[in-house]
Amino acid sequence: MCFIWTKIIRGTTFNEFSVLGILSNLGAAKMPQVMVVARNFMDMVAALPAAKLDMLYDSAFICEAVLRSFPPLAKKYALQMLYVSAPMPAAAMEEWVLDEYASKHKVAIDRLLQLRVFVEVRDRRKEVSYKMNDKFQGNMQKYLVDGGSLPREPISSSVTGRLPTLTELENYALEQWECFLLQLINSSQVERGTSFSSSMMKTFQRGLLSSRDGDAPKLSENGFQFLLMETNAQLWYIMREYISSAEERGVDPTELISFLLELSFHTLGAAYSFNTLTDVQRIAIRDLAELGLVKVQQGRKDSWFIPTKLATNLSSSLSDSSASKEGIVVVETNFRLYAYSASRLHCEILRLFSRVEYQLPNLIVGAITKESLYGAFDNGITAEQIISFLKQNAHPRVADKIPVVPENVTDQIRLWETDRNRVDMVLSHVYEDFPSKDMFEQCCDLARDNGFLLWEDSKKMRLIVRVEFHQEMREFLRRQR
């Protein structure tokens, strides 16, 4: 199907028209990329030089975090190889899986090799065997015997006095994190800013905001998608930015990575003394406190930090979306949307794709409309992302229902999206009034051979060619004359 809208410009020899050829385009919608970010973090670890990676494996916690980030099959292989010291022939390993799942096997082995948990060994006959990384193996064996120990001892409550309860800690963490996010997306609206230096904030905003010259920075496509991700994925994104900007600040990224992974193995809600930290870690912990990963408290002599849920979930979220936080959103078949939340951040997020009608103390009421969705699509959010956001944040009352979001609503969101994708504009030119059939066909052939022909009508001797080819076309016609 081909809709053509023409606008006439006087040409020279032939009538040339500038055409906006609108062709159907039912391309596949982009899938939501929620987990991509977290996986990228392990890719970042994998990209470290071999020597540094081996250095990281000195710490049992990193070994543990890395192991947990693997796909299930890779985890199983690692476990199976734990007490095997001799190299295992690759061919023998392939026997472990059924033939039809060889691709899964390959993915698992590749991952293990990338992170240097398995090391490739070639014998004299050039046959490939895999051997487990010695340090990794040693650390994991130790783990199996004593069940792993703690990175550092918590300090006793006689020193710290009363520590915040877990609920207080969680509220604190969420508050800090939301405050940070609000500042990230809209620095002017925050009354109580975090103490991140503006340069640091800029680093975080780099991928998320785009500013056209002079204008106030606006959320970019990535920024919108970022807001719809779950907290852990967002956290990893920020951490990745934080680590990759470490070198600019003169900090070794390896140390930060190891500290972050280690942090997630601390006990939730226990206090740890600052004295056990290195200088780099001390600076890092102040930054992490701003994000709500830890709470820093000052005693009479000592200061200490208390890891929050955000920190302890950090490494576990690498393998999977394990955030089981309670949802807030109820969507009705009449396209109305109720979100039981008092948070400004939630309101901002909902505003991305719905029309927020009113806000009660604990309830945000909105409607999903065509206009609001078009706004979202313009910002680069896909229908799938919106639907998966609604599903993941469903209120417990509706979370049990199948489907969680009414089908007519999800279908309509998808339809509105495809409405926009159905047509695709291609700038092009129309050529007509050819003097002879022969000439017309020569032109057609030339355009077709170069792959610029969009449409032809041999009866009326008309053709449409992409705008890029116009110059060549013109010269060709001039030569023919």
Added chain:
Amino acid sequence: MTSAHSKLYSDDVSLVVVIVDTNPFFWAGAALPFADFFGHLIHFVNSLLLLNHLNQVVVIAAGVSSCAYVFDSGNAAASGSPDVAATFAKASRKVEEFVKQDARDTAGNGTVAGGGAASLFSGALSLALCYIQRVFRSGTRHPQPRILCLQGSPDGPEQYVAVMNSIFSAQRSMVPIDSCIVGTQDSAFLQQASYITGGVYLKPQELSGLFQYLAAVFASDLHSRAFLRLPKTLGVDFRASCFCHKKTIDMGYVCSVCLSIFCKYHKKCSTCGSEFSRVMPDLNSMPDQK
């Protein structure tokens, strides 16, 4: 992507209930000393907990006349005692206490005849299923459950009905029962259990490498089992026990109303009370019983 309506965590998060045979009659003469076996078990439990922080392991000890929970990783984590070594020390103390208590119970009952005492697997299986049901009903998202039986002592035919009932309820709630035989004889009960519930039945050749077997076969989660070449059962012993004398039989009488099995002809079914009016001819023309 985890969809919110599914109450399960993603595929590879598992709840493993391990049933451990602590029958002193068996372990007294076993090729693998109990201490070594327990070492392998702790390694295995640790490795399960290592694989995913959401994994949960429960250990149930099955003695001769009682059974009890000896370890629950959920409790260990919740109680805030992060010292894993201490938790395991506590677990092994619990096992010790349990074995002593069990010995006292057994002596009190005086039910044991000779060395061939069976462990109370029916009770342990029921405990495991109860635990799993509680997890199912807790309302929150839960891991994928499965049961692993580590049996050494021979089957107790007198537990036939109870074991079969447990197996069928496991099948109904889609809980696979894996079995690993650490003794010398195959277990007909567990062969059937694994066969019916879709679990893995394995009798390791080399018991000194028990951990390797456990890690290679029983540590894999249900999702990745679909891809793996796992040991297949060669044959399953489908023989039943009779309800009247609890003997394992090849052929017997079956009540036409409630399907109870008897080794001898009765006038009245002891289970449902139906009266059999016609006298059965001899054993030769009797229907084959599976």
